[in-house]
Amino acid sequence: MENTAPLKPTETELEILQILWQHGPSTVRFVNEEQSKTKETGYTTTLKLLQIMHEKNLVTRDEESRSHVYRAAVTEEETQQHLLGRFLDTAFRGSAMKLVMQALGNHRTTPDELNQIRHLLKKLEDDSSNADS
Amino acid sequence: MENTAPLKPTETELEILQILWQHGPSTVRFVNEEQSKTKETGYTTTLKLLQIMHEKNLVTRDEESRSHVYRAAVTEEETQQHLLGRFLDTAFRGSAMKLVMQALGNHRTTPDELNQIRHLLKKLEDDSSNADS
DNA sequence: TCAATTATACGAAGCTTTTCGTAAAAAGAA
DNA sequence: TTCTTTTTACGAAAAGCTTCGTATAATTGA
Structure with missing residues (x-):
């Protein structure tokens, strides 16, 4: 190989x-x-x-x-995921939250997009509440 | 100068x-x-x-x-803001939403942090509803 | 057929970024 | 004082990335 x-x-x-x-x-x-x-x-x-x-x-x-x-030969998603990981470490010391806050706060996001994020948040919350099942 | x-x-x-x-x-x-x-x-x-x-x-x-x-001689925040802008363009074609979704979805975020984001979302929503005042 | 066009291959120049060796000055220790 | 350590300054090597010139092969069309 x-x-x-x-x-x-x-x-x-x-x-x-x-x-x-x-x-x-x-x-x-x-x-x-x-x-x-x-x-x-x-x-x-x-x-x-x-x-x-x-x-x-x-x-x-x-x-x-x-x-x-x-x-x-690589997908957009996997590449983004990889780059994001690196970026998170080098620029935001690993704090996804800080990055998200800044991204949301400083770049125009439409109400619809905000809604999508809300849905994701809900899903994350649900997932974490039965994480240990 | x-x-x-x-x-x-x-x-x-x-x-x-x-x-x-x-x-x-x-x-x-x-x-x-x-x-x-x-x-x-x-x-x-x-x-x-x-x-x-x-x-x-x-x-x-x-x-x-x-x-x-x-x-x-530069603050962490302004630098992050600048880097984030560039990163958003080069890696996510400018879609803050996509970036946020990936960041939230793939990196451990605590319930407390999720809450903070929720607050921010609410604030963004409020702001946008009286944007033209 | 033969010249003009359009490809690929390849090496190397040109930049930027990072690393390092060396010199010289300052400080400290014996 | 004199030797050792610690520091700054500086230049240039080393490494990585981007751009380009040139050679050569394939294709087109006059």
Whole structure:
């Protein structure tokens, strides 16, 4: 087994993953065009990044057609989960609560979203009350 | 004016800021010892970092005594706020809600903390209902 | 067929961040 | 005083990430 689990994309790698998650399997050209919407990026720069990500097993690629098609090899959720864990430790000393409070307090959240969170809170409460059953 | 506002500490700089926030103004030696609890770190490595942070205005220093005393020049809250904003964009495409849900769902949160969040939710709700007054 | 276009591969330059070696000054101990 | 320890300063090596130039192969189309 040489398939060491990946996870810990760099900033730019994460940008590319976002594109793949959002649009599904894509060619280098497509990824590059998406990337260029935000910031001028050379074609070979994108190519190189995808090749590196391929080596790291962050993406897989289909080499059938001449233009290889890359696809994310990690899910958005697991990556977010991992990044969140790290971020929590480095920036909030592990206090999920503090992070949540700041996130809720300082970023516009719609009433509907607040409701969803309320539901989650209720669920968490229920779960914890029969935690030891 | 050459006092350009700082903010955007690197990973290691953040670690050091955490130490300063937690323990207050400290000497290089102290910071280094704290740092070494986690990961072997050379004294001059810590020193250099603090010097760089000083140049960037991330910390100030008192040069009275021979051993300079460094102190954080940015607050934990403003830094967290800034980092959170960036993190939200890069990892959660700006959705504070998604982040909150994941943070609450996957990291132990005590009933008391859940309560605090509930209070915050209530407050947010109240605020929004007289938002246009 | 042959030139122009579009791909991949690859190495290396360019940056940023981190680590460390060394020199010099200050303080303390013998 | 003189040797040792502790400190700052500084430069540069080391490491990691991003960007780009160039070579080469495949494809297209005139």
